[in-house]
Amino acid sequence: xxxxxxxxxxxxxxxxxxxxxxxxxxxxxxxxxxxxxxxxxxxxxxxxxxxxxxxxxxxxxxxxxxxxxxxxxxxxxxxxxxxxxxxxxxxxxxxxxxxxxxxxxxxxxxxxxxxxxxxxxxxxxxxxxxxxxxxxxxxxxxxxxxxxxxxxxxxxxxxxxxxxxxxxxxxxxxxxxxxxxxxxxxxxxxxxxxxxxxxxxxxxxxxxxxxxxxxxxxxxxxxxxxxxxxxxxxxxxxxxxxxxxxxxxxxxxxxxxxxxxxxxxxxxxxxxxxxxxxxxxxxxxxxxxxxxxxxxxxxxxxxxxxxxxxxxxxxxxxxxxxxxxxxxxxxxxxxxxxxxxxxxxxxxxxxxxxxxxxxxxxxxxxxxxxxxxxxxxxxxxxxxxxxxxxxxxxxxxxxxxxxxxxxxxxxxxxxxxxxxxxxxxxxxxxxxxxxxxxxxxxxxxxxxxxxxxxxxxxxxxxxxxxxxxxxxxxxxxxx
Amino acid sequence: xxxxxxxxxxxxxxxxxxxxxxxxxxxxxxxxxxxxxxxxxxxxxxxxxxxxxxxxxxxxxxxxxxxxxxxxxxxxxxxxxxxxxxxxxxxxxxxxxxxxxxxxxxxxxxxxxxxxxxxxxxxxxxxxxxxxxxxxxxxxxxxxxxxxxxxxxxxxxxxxxxxxxxxxxxxxxxxxxxxxxxxxxxxxxxxxxxxxxxxxxxxxxxxxxxxxxxxxxxxxxxxxxxxxxxxxxxxxxxxxxxxxxxxxxxxxxxxxxxxxxxxxxxxxxxxxxxxxxxxxxxxxxxxxxxxxxxxxxxxxxxxxxxxxxxxxxxxxxxxxxxxxxxxxxxxxxxxxxxxxxxxxxxxxxxxxxxxxxxxxxxxxxxxxxxxxxxxxxxxxxxxxxxxxxxxxxxxxxxxxxxxxxxxxxxxxxxxxxxxxxxxxxxxxxxxxxxxxxxxxxxxxxxxxxxxxx
Numbered sequence: 013x014x015x016x017x018x019x020x021x022x023x024x025x026x027x028x029x030x031x032x033x034x035x036x037x038x039x040x041x042x043x044x045x046x047x048x049x050x051x052x053x054x055x056x057x058x059x060x061x062x063x064x065x066x067x068x069x070x071x072x073x074x075x076x077x078x079x080x081x082x083x084x085x086x087x088x089x090x091x092x093x094x095x096x097x098x099x100x101x102x103x104x105x106x107x108x109x110x111x112x113x114x115x116x117x118x119x120x121x122x123x124x125x126x127x128x129x130x131x132x133x134x135x136x137x138x139x140x141x142x143x144x145x146x147x148x149x150x151x152x153x154x155x156x157x158x159x160x161x162x163x164x165x166x167x168x169x170x171x172x173x174x175x176x177x178x179x180x181x182x183x184x185x186x187x188x189x190x191x192x193x194x195x196x197x198x199x200x201x202x203x204x205x206x207x208x209x210x211x212x213x214x215x216x217x218x219x220x221x222x223x224x225x226x227x228x229x230x231x232x233x234x235x236x237x238x239x240x241x242x243x244x245x246x247x248x249x250x251x252x253x254x255x256x257x258x259x260x261x262x263x264x265x266x267x268x269x270x271x272x273x274x275x276x277x278x279x280x281x282x283x284x285x286x287x288x289x290x291x292x293x294x295x296x297x298x299x300x301x302x303x304x305x306x307x308x309x310x311x312x313x314x315x316x317x318x319x320x321x322x323x324x325x326x327x328x329x330x331x332x333x334x335x336x337x338x339x340x341x342x343x344x345x346x347x348x349x350x351x352x353x354x355x356x357x358x359x360x361x362x363x364x365x366x367x368x369x370x371x372x373x374x375x376x377x378x379x380x381x382x383x384x385x386x387x388x389x390x391x392x393x394x395x396x397x398x399x400x401x402x403x404x405x406x407x408x409x410x411x412x413x414x415x416x417x418x419x420x421x422x423x424x425x426x427x428x429x430x431x432x433x434x435x436x437x438x439x440x441x442x443x444x445x446x447x448x449x450x451x452x453x454x455x456x457x458x459x460x461x462x463x464x465x466x467x468x469x470x471x472x473x474x475x476x477x478x479x480x481x482x483x484x485x486x487x488x489x490x491x
Numbered sequence: 492x493x494x495x496x497x498x499x500x501x502x503x504x505x506x507x508x509x510x511x512x513x514x515x516x517x518x519x520x521x522x523x524x525x526x527x528x529x530x531x532x533x534x535x536x537x538x539x540x541x542x543x544x545x546x547x548x549x550x551x552x553x554x555x556x557x558x559x560x561x562x563x564x565x566x567x568x569x570x571x572x573x574x575x576x577x578x579x580x581x582x583x584x585x586x587x588x589x590x591x592x593x594x595x596x597x598x599x600x601x602x603x604x605x606x607x608x609x610x611x612x613x614x615x616x617x618x619x620x621x622x623x624x625x626x627x628x629x630x631x632x633x634x635x636x637x638x639x640x641x642x643x644x645x646x647x648x649x650x651x652x653x654x655x656x657x658x659x660x661x662x663x664x665x666x667x668x669x670x671x672x673x674x675x676x677x678x679x680x681x682x683x684x685x686x687x688x689x690x691x692x693x694x695x696x697x698x699x700x701x702x703x704x705x706x707x708x709x710x711x712x713x714x715x716x717x718x719x720x721x722x723x724x725x726x727x728x729x730x731x732x733x734x735x736x737x738x739x740x741x742x743x744x745x746x747x748x749x750x751x752x753x754x755x756x757x758x759x760x761x762x763x764x765x766x767x768x769x770x771x772x773x774x775x776x777x778x779x780x781x782x783x784x785x786x787x788x789x790x791x792x793x794x795x796x797x798x799x800x801x802x803x804x805x806x807x808x809x810x811x812x813x814x815x816x817x818x819x820x821x822x823x824x825x826x827x828x829x830x831x832x833x834x835x836x837x838x839x840x841x842x843x844x845x846x847x848x849x850x851x852x853x854x855x856x857x858x859x860x861x862x863x864x865x866x867x868x869x870x871x872x873x874x875x876x877x878x879x880x881x882x883x884x885x886x887x888x889x890x891x892x893x894x895x896x897x898x899x900x901x902x903x904x905x906x907x908x909x910x911x912x913x914x915x916x917x918x919x920x921x922x923x924x925x926x927x928x929x930x931x932x933x934x935x936x937x938x939x940x941x942x943x944x
Contacts, residue, residue, distance in 0.1 A: 077532075168535070182531075184537065185517050185518055185535065185536050185537035186516060186535050187535050188535075
C-alpha cells in the first residue's frame, strides 16, 4: 500500500480546507463579527499542517483501488474533525461532539441539526454550515483533483470512491478536466439559483446560503422554520425545481450543456426518477388536500416536500409530521429511494432500485424456465453480473449498518418512530426525520452514543458504505 | 492532441500508457469490456466498449474532433475499415497496423488514395531492426537519427574491453574516434554520466556517433566487429521472411529452419536464395547438423518466447557470436539481461515506438522546434530525441558552456552540413542543425524545454 501517497493526499486536502475556511472568515469580517477570528485560526492551522504533510511529494504516485478507498474515508473523517473546531472554540456550539455532528451533517449533506435556535448563530457560522453542504455535495476530493496540478489516471480511484452511484462515468478523457467540468456545472447552476431567489426579493446572504443547501442537497436552514419562514410560493417553486435538478445525474446535465438533448432525455434513470416524483406528488396532494384551503396549496407543499425528501435535501415548508400516515410513509419510502446516481443526493439511488427490481423479475423468470438465459438491461446496456453482485452487496451492508445502528440507538429508549426515522434520515443523508427528530424538532435531545452512531451513519451513507466500512477490514491494511 | 486508440492488445496498451502519460486526451475502444475497464482504471483515459469500426461508437468517441485515430486491433481489415470511416468522419490523421503484406505492400496507395498517415507493419519493422543489429554485430541495439547519418548504439562492457575501470574523461586517451557515451545502465539503474564516471564490467553503454566513427570506436576499444556472412533463423514466421529477403539483398547467406512443411514450401518459393530446412529447430542435433557452429548469427523467431530464449542461450553455448531472440513479454526483459541474453527484439515495442515517434513529430509541427525522431532506450527509462534547430530556438550562437541546461539532459550530438559534431563546451547551436538530446526526463516536447530558463 502506498502510505506516503495517502499521507500526501490527506495533506493536500487539509491545505484545501484551510483555504476554504477563509470564506467564513471573510463573511465574519463583512458582518464585523468577532467570532470570525476563530475561523482564521483554524484555517491557518489546517493549512500549515496540510502543508507540512504535503511538503515532499512521494516518488511513487500510483494508487490503486485500496488507496482510493482509504484516502476518501480518512479525508472525510479528518475534514470533519477540523471543520468542527471553529464551532467549538468560538463557543457557538459548546460541546465538541455536537459541533462534530453538525459539521458531519453538513459535509455529508444530511442537514440534521443539533441546534435548537439557528437564528442566533453568527453569519460566519451560518455560512460555514451551508458552505459545507456545497463542498460535500460534489465532494472535497473531486475539488482537490480538479484544482491541483498533479492528478494522474489513477486518481480515478478516488473519484470512484467519493462519487455517489454504482457506475462512475467520466465526462471527458481526463480525470482533472472531468472534475473541473463537474464543478463548473455545479457552480453555474448554483449561481442561477441565487439570482432567481434574489429576483424574488430574498436577501443576498439568505439566497446564497439557501442555494448552497439546495445544490449540495443538504438542507441546513438559516431560519428556525426552514424555507417555511419565507412563506412564498415563488421561493418554494424555485427551490423545488432546483432540488430536483440537483438530484439528476450530472453527466446528463453536462449533455444538456453541450446541447446533446436527445442523449440526456433518453436516460432511463431520469425517466424513473421523474416518474417516481410525479407519482409521489400526486398521491400526497390528494392525501393532504383536506388540510389545505385549495388543491393548489396542497400541491405546492406536497411538491416541495417530495422534492426535498427524494433528493435527500431536507428543507421543510410544512410540518409533515401532522400529515396523514400515508403521506408520511410515502416520504419515508422516498428517503430510501434517494436521488439519481452521479448527483449530489443521497439514498440508495434510483438506478440501484431499478436494477434490483429488474433483477428480481429476471430471477423469477429464471425460476419458471430454469434453462432460460435472461439478461438485464439498464440505460440500454447489459448490466454485467459483477455490477449486479456489487449493488446487492451494497444493499446487504446497507441494512446491516442500518439495523446495527437502530439497535444501538434503541438503548436510549426513545419511541420507535423517532429512532427508526433518525437512522433512516442519517444513513440516507436526508435531514429531518419524524416525531422527536421531525421537521420541527432536532437531534439535540439524543444521547452522545446515539450522536456518534448517527455521525458514522451519515459518513457511511454519503460515501456509499464501502470506503468507511473498509477501514475496519483487515485485508485493506495488509501490505 | 485528441487521440482515439482502437484495440487494446499489447500495442494498444503500450500506446495508451505512453500517450496518456504525455498528457494527450485519449479515448480507447475495445470489444472486450474488461480490457476497457482495466485501461480506464489504470490510465487517465476515456473508455468505450464495442466495435471500433462501428459508426456510432466512433461518433461517441468524438472522432470528428480527433487529431489521430490509431487502429491496432488483431484484424487488418478492421483496422483499415476503422481508419477509412474515421477519415470520412473528420479525423485529421489515421494510423493503422496492417500485417498482411497483401494489403500493405502498396503504401503509396494507402497513403495517397485512402488517406492513411501511417501504416505500420510490426513484422517488417522488426525485421528491419534485426537487420540493423546483424550488420553491426558487437552492438546490442541500434537506432538511427538524421536519416541514418547518426547512430545510437548499445554496447556491453565485457572483460577485455579497454573501457573497463576507466573514467569517461580518459576516453580521448583510448580512442581518437568522434563519439559520445550518453547513457550508462548499471544493473537496473540508468545514469547520464559525466567526466568522472567510471565504467565497470557488465555496464551497458549507449554511444552516439556516425557509423564510421562508431566502427572505429568499437575497433579501438576492443569490441570485436567481425563481418557477418551467414545467419541461421529458427522459425519461419513473417519476420523471418522479411529478414531473409533483406539479408539476401546484402549478400548474406540465410538458412531458415521451420517445422511446418507447407510453410517451408511457401518460403522456398518466395525466397529462392535462402536455404529452407524442414525440421524442428529446437532440436540441438538438427542445429549442429545444419552447422550452427559455423554460423555467425542465430536469430530465434519461433512463436514461443521461452523457446526463443532457450535457443538463444544454446546458441551462445555453442559459440555463436551474435544471438537475437524475439520476446513478446516485455516484463521479462530485466531477467533476460541477467542470464546473459542481451539482444532482444520486441515487435510490440517497436511498433509502439514508431507510432509515438510519428505522433510527437506531428504534435509539435507548429511548436518552436519539432521532434524528428524519438527512441525509448534502456527499458524506456531514457529517451533519445532528435530536434531541428530553427529561429525560435533560444540561445542560438551561444557557446554551450554558458547555457544552463536542465539536469539529466545531455546534448549527444549535433549534425551540421551532414557532419556529426560531438558537442564540446565551446560549440554553438546554429539554425538548421539537427541535434540529438538524451534525457532521463520523459515528455520533452520541444527543444526549448531543455534549457533551464
